[in-house]
Amino acid sequence: AALKGGLRFQVSAALKEGHVTPTELCQRCLSLIKSTKFLNAYITVAEETALKQAEESEKRYRRGQPLGVLDGIPIAVKDNFNTAGIETTCASNMLKGYISPYNATVVQKLLDQGAVLLGKTNLDEFAMGSGSTDGVFGPVRNPWSYSRQYKEKSVPKSHSEDEESNWVITGGSSGGSAAAVSSFTCFAALGSDTGGSTRNPAAHCGVVGLKPTYGLISRHGLIPLVNSMDVPGILTRCVDDAAVVLGSLAGHDPKDSTTIQDNFKPFELPNLTDVSKLSIGIPKEYHAPGLSSEILALWSKAADLFKNAGAKVVEVSLPHTRYSIVCYHVLCTAEVASNMARFDGLEYGHRSDMNKSTESMYAATRREGFNDVVRGRILSGNYFLLKQNYENYFIKAQKVRRLIANDFVKVFGSGVDILLTPTTLSDAVPYMEFIKEDNRTRSAQDDILTQAANMAGLPAINVPTGLSERGLPVGLQFIGRSFQEKQLLTVAKWFEKQVKFPMIQLEVKRHDHGAFQHQKSAFFS
């Protein structure tokens, strides 16, 4: 029971009091990773180094000198963060076998706090996608596919069908990290968020997904997708835990010139009881085409929740929301074309055997190393950056981006504290259905609710809210003011308390026993 979910109050306390040791904790997580291997959440499991880290942590606890709340806590990191000595692949052939010589700043910070790095999680190749289905290591499966809640609600279409073909996606691109947290194999995970890549899978997997303000957390060591929008994302099982992780990561990094210089003070989240001074904005444009009636109803219910508790709930308008997809498409592909130019096979990563000339080597390497999603974006991006197109596409998109950002400035300037929106258009779809449309179409559809926050650099968080009719998680999103993470998380925490999202009842079949692993799930419930 102590290991239910919380870092802040439960696991940390348990470690401190010696109810459980870091090594035990680490071993259990490693064991669970093995038995949930079919989820394909992890690309690399760093068993040896994790156990070593756990040992070191244990020594510190025995001396009564833990480094902090995170000491001994098993975590996972999305495989687009550099980890020294541990393979970093970005789920791409281009970086298969690439062992980085340095740690990303956020990874280093977690390790410095004593966290135990279990492994690198799966993603869409180079974080391009909204399903975590387009990486070279295969798709990630949503743990809720194997939950009692989902199984009870699913009606098998025929006898031959079993859960193998019915499993649903995690969303993306940080699907591996979301699945890892959701299936209890770690207590917190790092993702990245460029257009919703942390919040989207968080919603589908029923976990908390935080996108911090751009410039708050260092991107040094995060392999970039869109430098002007990327942020490291935090995935945890409750809002308090997200605040703890945020506290250990935020702050100026001299290695990242886009981080702000101001001193960051880690905060403890107050237990908000009185929301009467709060003004919640409901942006009408987020009632987007394709929004499921279920989610619409849940969103409405949430608004009422605030209203009934005494908060001011107002409808607001962010008129340029509908342009964000195309705007994002231009700016994202342009930066991708630029960022991917370094992958030429010369210094690191995959190098083709083609050696007739340097140019032919480049071409073959990049064709072999990148999947068609990446190549497609590079081609688009280069097109938009051509001299004759630059003004009409790139500059135009930057102007539109400014308009989108200004929408938020106006709304927050009019007295609204927090915006409440859906995170996704629907609950997680089955993989077989998801792949019927291509990556670009899917991304365009799914990102609509999350993208604008990246355009404007604002903090946003997904809070698991309820289960859909199919027994799958649905989350709602809160968007806050720049650098007002404390307020954002305080409100999120209040909301989390109100909705009491159910715990996943994970049923993991162990092939050698052929029976349900009740013991494991009971341990965590």
Add this chain to the structure above:
Amino acid sequence: WVPVVGLEIHAQISSNSKLFSGSQVQFAAAPNSLVSFFDASLPGTLPVLNRRCVEAAVMTGLALNCSINKRSLFDRKHYFYADLPAGYQITQQRVPIAVNGSLSYSICIDNKMSQMVTKTVRIKQIQLEQDSGKSLHDDTRNQTLVDLNRAGVGLMEVVMEPDMCCGEEAAAAVRELQLILQTLGSSQAVMAEGQLRVDANISVHHPGEHYGVRTEVKNINSLRFLAKAVDYEIQRQIEELENGGTILNETRAFDSKLGCTVPMRDKEGKQDYRFMPEPNLPPLILYDAKSLPANMNHQQVVNVDWIHERLPDLPSVKRAKLVERYGILPEHGFTLLNEDGLTEFFENVVKQTQMKPKKVIGWILNDLLSYLKQHSLTVKESPVSSFLLADLLNLLEKKEISSTAAKQVLAELWKGEGKTPFEIVKEKKLELIQDQKELEQICQAVIDGQENEVMAIKAGNQKVLNKLIGLVQRETQGRSNPALVKQLLEKKLSE
């Protein structure tokens, strides 16, 4: 025909570390030993701007009378090449750090140092950008070897408007820029070490008509070759057009062996560099005394006024001061500054001798400098130190030796055998005869022996007197003071 020449000069910034990373800047280090993760373009690395490089660019901008842009931006310039690991160069294309300056330089008319003319070339802009690595093509093994030591070193690109008209002007302008950079210390600007690279843009047109199609000439690594390349290209274009041909807007390389420009078959077609703002670097903001925020961390701020106050004397100012202080001619000042270390040498000699600077300069420029040039030595390598030369000039000034004798002594000193001027004079018996009686005797002897000449002089032909003086000199083996000899002879002849 009106030739039009513009220049793009890349000067390597003299700094300890590179423009955006902490790896060292050093010439001729072991290959790939000065490469940081960022320089190698490892994924996830980010640029961090080097403050010293910014200061160097500001100093240079101020010295070239530019407006310093208090807000400038960084951009990515994309192309694929083995020595460009990231696939793009970080440069300043939209808003560079300095614009609209000027550079004054001097050239001699008809190669006469005494006729110097001052010219001005406009500086379009100065931008900060990354240098690339080096690639060496090994054709026998069909390989390209890449050394990234130079990748990421800071460069200042100085763009000179097409205000020049020939090789001489181009070389003189670059020389002056070189001196300025070296005086500021912002670049060591040694062309032979690749710290200063020049690309020339050349075209020709008829007076009154539009500018012609221009070619770009690259691969010029000395001032001499610059002048040659520019002049050759101008000639080539004129000949081509006069024969009814056309000039292609192409890039050519200078072949120093053949002394001509040849087309570079390197890049096919025109490149679209797909410029894009560098998203990892915020705008570069510079401050001055007025705009400096009160509580800002001194380390994080570059104050243009502070730099301005601390600029050293530029070459043009130094020359003017030398002329004023020592009474030498402007062209003397020019030559003094043109040779590394010569000004210092000159001033040291002046300090240690009673001889007037106006006279000392002759010895420095005519004698010492020609020796150095003959033996291809720099001033620092001179076997004759300023101390020795001053010593020698003192002997001359005290009239202990004649100037002819002094030249002989200098030749001996040049051998660098460690003898002092005094020792050499004694050894070779070069002292001037001080005994007037002895001199009178010799003069008398000469007069007695040259009846015809004496008659000619008495008849009014004064020029013949020089012959007699010469004979006395020969008799005395150069040890007589010509002025004194002349006096004595005249006296005797008038008796």
